[in-house]
Amino acid sequence: MRKKKILKSLKVGVENRDSTTLPALIVATLAGCILICAGCGQGGSKDAPLVRQIEQLTSDKAKLTGQIEQHRAENQRLRKQIEALSALPKDKKENPYTLQGIKLTGYTNFYDKNKDGKKETLIVYLQPIDIDGDVIKAAGTVDIQLWNLNNPSGKALLSKWRVEPGELRKIWYATLITANYRLSFDIGDKVERIGEPLTVKVTFVDYLTGQTFEEQKVIKPQ
Numbered sequence: 001m002r003k004k005k006i007l008k009s010l011k012v013g014v015e016n017r018d019s020t021t022l023p024a025l026i027v028a029t030l031a032g033c034i035l036i037c038a039g040c041g042q043g044g045s046k047d048a049p050l051v052r053q054i055e056q057l058t059s060d061k062a063k064l065t066g067q068i069e070q071h072r073a074e075n076q077r078l079r080k081q082i083e084a085l086s087a088l089p090k091d092k093k094e095n096p097y098t099l100q101g102i103k104l105t106g107y108t109n110f111y112d113k114n115k116d117g118k119k120e121t122l123i124v125y126l127q128p129i130d131i132d133g134d135v136i137k138a139a140g141t142v143d144i145q146l147w148n149l150n151n152p153s154g155k156a157l158l159s160k161w162r163v164e165p166g167e168l169r170k171i172w173y174a175t176l177i178t179a180n181y182r183l184s185f186d187i188g189d190k191v192e193r194i195g196e197p198l199t200v201k202v203t204f205v206d207y208l209t210g211q212t213f214e215e216q217k218v219i220k221p222q
Contacts, residue, residue: 120188126181139207147199
C-alpha cells in the first residue's frame, strides 16, 4: 500500500514537471526507487508492475534530461546572437541593403509558349536595385497590372495579379549575365490579339522597409 502511494505521488510529479522543479523531481524519483526496490524481495511476481513503472519513470527522467540539454543549447545560441547584435555600431542608421528602385528588363514581353501562333503568356522580368545600382534579391509584394490605354471600349485595365513574398522568393532567376525575378502570367483569356501597345505596370512593396516602388513598360506589337 505504501509503495502504491509513493508511485502515485511520483507520477503526479512527472505529469506536472517543469524546469524549476526538475532537480527535486529527480531526487524524489531516485528515493522512491530505493524504497520500492527495498521491498522487491517480498512480493515476487506481484511486484512486476512496480518494476515496469520504475522503468517508465527512468525513461521519463532520461527524456527530461534531453530536453534540458536542448534548451541549454538553444539559450546559448540566442545569447551569442544577442552578443553579435550588441557589437554592431549603434550609430549606424543606414541599412546596407537599402532598396533604391526597381527595373523592368527588356525581356519583359508577351510570348508564345505553346507555339500555336498566339502570344498567350506575359513574362515580367523584375530587378530590385540597391543604392549602389546592383541587383539584389529583395523580399516584397509585387502587384502587376496590364493596361490598354487606347482601348476604344473604355476598359483600360485588362488584368491584374499579386505575388506575395513567399511565392516571389521561389521565382528568382539568375545566370552568369543577369539576375531577376521572373513572373509569368497567362493572358490567353484576357487579350485576344496583341495588335496595339499594351502597358505593364509593376508596384513593388519592400518587405523590410515598407517602401513602395513603381515602374512601367510599354510593350509594342511585333
